[in-house]
Amino acid sequence: MSDVAPVLVLGLGNLLLTDDGVGLALLERLAAEPLDGVEYLDGGTQGLALCGRLVGRRALILLDCLAFGAAPGTVHVLDDPLRHAPPRSGSAHEANAGELLRAALLLGDLPERVVLVGVEPDQLRTRIGLSEPVEQALPTAEAAARRVLESLTVTLPVTEPDPCASPSR
């Protein structure tokens, strides 16, 4: 497990629930211009099943939908989210993200640095696609996440070949 990229950017959320999928939309933008030493992972709405992916990381950046009651589209950056009061996330996987971090803490797998970049939702209903205010917030959120990434000192990544790539259509 020592050959993992030192930084994990983990997108969380359900893309079938409008703004709940903002973390995944952010992930896509960030992964479009990947940085060395950073792995980009779509965690969906998984919780504990992601535990193994945190092992050996020096930093973890979580991208998520975060309902703090601010105006829709507001971008929040929380350094060390576990030390803050538990985020009152309005997202469907609220318990899962918190549980993931707490389980990692318990197992001694929590990276030294954990930062949460979250966007206030406008809508959480069954539909694919973001609401307008959240869509418009993406560049700001992306810039915030990039600033965090750039502030981290990272070493070169080792990428593994994937024999199970998607079939070509």
Add this chain to the structure above:
Amino acid sequence: MSAERIVVDPVTRIEGHLRIEAMLGEDKRINEALSSGTMWRGLETILKGRDPRDAWAFAERICGVCTSIHAIASVRAVEDAVGIEIPANAERIRNIIYLTQVIQDHVIHFYHLHALDWVDVVSALSADPKATAELAQTVSPHWPLATPGYFSDMAATLKRFVESGQLGIFANAYWGHPAYKLPPEANLMAVAHYLEALKWQKDVVKIHTVFGGKNPHPNFVVGGMPCSIDLDSDNAINIERLNLVREQILRAAEIVEQLYYPDLLAIAGFYPEWAEIGGGVPNYLAYGEVPRNSIRDVDSFRMPRGAVLDRDLSRIHEVDPKDPQQIGEEVSRSWYRYPDGTTRLHPSVGITEPQYDGPAPPYRHLDENGSYSWIKTPRWRNHAMEVGPLARLVVGYAAGDAEIKEVVGEALAALKLPAAALFSTLGRTAARALETRLASRWLMDEFDALLANLRNGDTATSDTRLWEPSSWPADCSGFGSCEAPRGALGHWVHIKDGKIANYQAVVPTTWNASPKGEDGSRGAYEESLLGTPVHDPQQPLEILRTVHSFDPCLACASHVYGPDGRKLSTVQVR
């Protein structure tokens, strides 16, 4: 006459909320219960008009935990509709992915969620490490981590967590409740094994990564599995990767046989009264799972398909999910509308049209005489059914399956309980562990079968002859199932001119958490809570035990109310 009321509410309409309202009688036992929840009911609108070959990728996002389970049901439904037989290797690989998921899910459910209903973490702090080591060695003689030093370290770690206020993961329970009956040493052992299970589950998902590519959202394909296998190639799943899978399968078997099953027996031994509580509806349904041959060959299922009514283990009823006379969903007590004159619809022609006529949230309690849930009411031949590990074992037992009867008999003998004990909260929890034992055996069988097939020179993993929609019938329908860890999952698809015309999923929690039927019959959760004693309405631990024994796929917020509707407590149930 209800003396106190215990309630549960969908806080928002997003996935993940379950509300239970329980009425307490003067005797402190539950005499009526309502189950209400938000369920994923928007799939059909998202999938309508899409390419059926893409449906699995959306279905995979329905549930945070059962990603591959929904994907398998979806590709099976489309393959059934257009008439695709997948290659033997693909069937084996799907079984391997499925069984891995079941084992991981059951182990995590037991230690991470359910054990804390029976294990008092705070009591573990006062355990004697030496006595704990002796207990652990008796419970599981071959498990190596059972020294006084190990348990002493464990106690210190736990103490640090409790004192730092970072109980976090353990924060969600009623420590000190008189319904906890384990001695401190058993509590410490269970907490230690909880940590071991948590560590183990980080690695077992590697099996999914080998076959499904990316985790946590593995790749699937209509027609087979999208991975190439060549034992000797560096650019495919080769023998080196398969050896990694074998290692993980062996490790999983070790966890199940030396940790989970012995712990289940040890803990169950302290709670014999729970073998008489929580039975619920006497009817059990399983679509069946793990085909030895093809998914079309129902007789080859390791876990048989069928229904058992009135707990009559001498008779198994044939189940055909495509027969419109068998499965029907009602909405008379749900917040949906059907066309006039329709009371029940088969999922293949299912309609999901919301019609909310409940109180404006946040509300105090549900209207037990009206509609009270976002979950529909599925029935099999008019019967409310339980689905899940217990249903699967009961159906297998009634079918006379020797392997299933053996593991059930062994556990009942070890616990000195009669077969009737199965129909209870304890029985449901035990069934999950017994099924995990079977799953870990079958996992190795399926892996060996895959390897034998590959060594015989068959490396096909998908059949693309019917890939193009132009090769399909213009109008076709299909059914795909997968026995999710929580129970029978069915997907019904209707394809017209190569596009999805209708799509319905009936998930396991729809069966178990359903509201009442047209005829007033209760759903499985509702029925199972009747007669349950509640020692302290402020700390309804007993309700959690039974609801958790079903492994609900919804997080659950429960509110306890007094007879005048005054709120007594709010309980977050994970």
